[in-house]
Amino acid sequence: MTDPPGEHPLPTATLNSRNPLILTLSPGAILYRHHETAYSPIYYGKSGKYRFDDPTCPDPSSYGVLYIGHDPHCCFIESCVPTTCAPAVSGAYLADRAMATLQLTEELRFVDLATSGGLMRIGADGRLVNGSYKVAQQWSAALRLHPSKPDGICYPARHDPTRIAYAVFERAHSPFNIGSLGSLMSSSNKALLNQLLNDYCVDLL
Numbered sequence: 001m002t003d004p005p006g007e008h009p010l011p012t013a014t015l016n017s018r019n020p021l022i023l024t025l026s027p028g029a030i031l032y033r034h035h036e037t038a039y040s041p042i043y044y045g046k047s048g049k050y051r052f053d054d055p056t057c058p059d060p061s062s063y064g065v066l067y068i069g070h071d072p073h074c075c076f077i078e079s080c081v082p083t084t085c086a087p088a089v090s091g092a093y094l095a096d097r098a099m100a101t102l103q104l105t106e107e108l109r110f111v112d113l114a115t116s117g118g119l120m121r122i123g124a125d126g127r128l129v130n131g132s133y134k135v136a137q138q139w140s141a142a143l144r145l146h147p148s149k150p151d152g153i154c155y156p157a158r159h160d161p162t163r164i165a166y167a168v169f170e171r172a173h174s175p176f177n178i179g180s181l182g183s184l185m186s187s188s189n190k191a192l193l194n195q196l197l198n199d200y201c202v203d204l205l
Contacts, residue, residue: 008127008135011142020146021121023112023154025104031166031176033068033100034075034184041100041178042066044170051133052140052153052167063144064170065152072099074163076184076196081159088203094184094193101179108175110154111143114164129155144169151175160200 025031035041044064048057056062069075079097080089112118119125122143128136143153152168184193197204 005127008131010135010138015122015142016147018122020148021112021115021118022148023110025108027104027106029104031068031102032072032075033102034079034097035100036096037098042174051136053137055137055141066168068102068166070164072192074157074165077159077200078157081202088205090205091185098183099181102176104175105177106175108151110152110166111150113153113155
């Protein structure tokens with residue numbers, strides 16, 4: 001019998017000898033980001049507040065990370081709904097945000113932590129994607145420098161593990177053509193918003 005799990009271990013030097021599971025997204029693939037309309041959807045954050053941020057943030061030399069979702073469901077549940085109270089979102093909050101579409105203009109490769117076997121391939125377990133951010137950030141830095149040269153990390157979304165999120169490492173040029181579905185409060189998105197609210201049992205205030 002194994003001991004009860006504690007905090008996930010930090011990466012070791014043996015990581016570079018392991019063979020990560022790589023998810024390749026081809027040009028033309030569309031990903032999503034729910035963002036404030038006052039800002040561009042392309043934002044490589046350096047706050048150090050999120051799971052796969054550079055652990056040296058906010059040092060000026062730290063790399064930024066762009067967080068995006070595989071579908072609108074992922075973006076909605078990750079950006080809109082608190083988990084510490086009755087799930088609800090205000091119309092004003094949604095009106096200030098838009099659902100961007102990010103179409104790949106080139107191939108991107110991700111260390112896949114969402115597919116069966118992906119965590120084991122790098123010597124990790126589920127605590128890496130649902131535990132301490134400080135530990136996950138150390139893994140982010142180590143995986144970014146892995147010989148497989150990934151463009152980022154693919155992982156299950158925290159608030160809905162059936163949805164896939166991506167952490168894209170900062171790069172010199174954008175690999176995306178940017179489009180937009182507009183605000184979820186737009187009449188053109190009525191069906192999508194109703195589906196999101198119903199699927200997650202979220203109230204619209």
